[in-house]
Amino acid sequence: MTGADGTAGPAGMTGPQGPQGLPGSPGFSPTVTALLASDPQCPTGGAAVSTADGGTVRVCNGATGAPGQAGAQGQPGPQGAQGLAGLQGAQGQQGLQGPAGNPGAAGAPGDLRIYGDGSAGSRTVSNLEAWAGSGVIALNLQFQNFTVNPGATLTVPSGTVIRVAGVFQNNGTIRVLPWGGGGRFSFYDEPVRGVPGAFVLSSVIVRPPGLGIALHGQLHRGGG
Numbered sequence: 001m002t003g004a005d006g007t008a009g010p011a012g013m014t015g016p017q018g019p020q021g022l023p024g025s026p027g028f029s030p031t032v033t034a035l036l037a038s039d040p041q042c043p044t045g046g047a048a049v050s051t052a053d054g055g056t057v058r059v060c061n062g063a064t065g066a067p068g069q070a071g072a073q074g075q076p077g078p079q080g081a082q083g084l085a086g087l088q089g090a091q092g093q094q095g096l097q098g099p100a101g102n103p104g105a106a107g108a109p110g111d112l113r114i115y116g117d118g119s120a121g122s123r124t125v126s127n128l129e130a131w132a133g134s135g136v137i138a139l140n141l142q143f144q145n146f147t148v149n150p151g152a153t154l155t156v157p158s159g160t161v162i163r164v165a166g167v168f169q170n171n172g173t174i175r176v177l178p179w180g181g182g183g184r185f186s187f188y189d190e191p192v193r194g195v196p197g198a199f200v201l202s203s204v205i206v207r208p209p210g211l212g213i214a215l216h217g218q219l220h221r222g223g224g
Contacts, residue, residue, distance in 0.1 A: 028052040032059075116163025118144035125172065130155040148172040 031050040035041060035058065039048065042060030049059050120140040124147045131139065131154070145166040148154055152172035156162075160176070 114163075115165045116142035118142060118165035120144070122146070122166075124149060125152045125154045128153050128155075131157065131160065148174060 033048045033050075033056075035046060035048050040058060042058065044061040044063050046058055046060035048056045050056050119142045121143065122145040123143050126149045129152070141160070141162050143162065143164050143166075145168070146162060146164045147167075147169045148171055150171045153175060154172070155175045155177065157177050162168075
């Protein structure tokens with residue numbers, strides 16, 4: 001009878017590497033081409049794939065799945081911090097000119113400024129008449145008609161303007177004062193030399209100013 005197997009001995013040492021084998025034949029790479037018009041067509045499109053045995057197989061695309069439903073719109077996030085101000089842009093081109101406005105109200109006639117409005121009525125100077133002193137400022141010199149009769153003389157301060165809206169007739173004389181009689185006038189009389197009891201006579205006259213060119217100063221008069 002055959003006895004029981006004995007205990008396996010320890011593994012032997014690895015032997016030396018054997019010689020390299022011959023290279024294997026190259027693997028097959030399939031070629032993908034479009035289906036011919038004579039080939040059975042795929043409902044979802046496909047292509048012809050070559051096989052290792054020289055044939056071709058038809059590979060059809062899978063059916064397109066139904067589109068998924070759109071997700072719910074999310075809540076808006078918190079507002080971000082305000083950004084820095086941008087640079088000032090270039091000045092734009094000048095716009096078109098707007099339409100002309102309505103014409104304004106007519107101004108006062110120019111002849112009122114030159115000839116007056118006649119508010120003082122008509123005036124006739126028949127005798128001697130003088131508009132001297134500061135009182136002439138209060139007079140209304142806007143006459144409608146103004147007449148100086150023959151032989152009459154009207155004296156007015158320098159700078160007086162008489163405005164007449166109607167007819168102006170000067171048949172007499174209009175005298176214009178050359179200056180306003182304002183200032184201080186001093187007169188001195190020198191004594192007669194060699195005459196006992198001779199004395200100096202002096203006087204001072206102060207006159208109020210009127211219209212026109214003022215004269216101020218001292219006049220000296222020598223006496224015998």
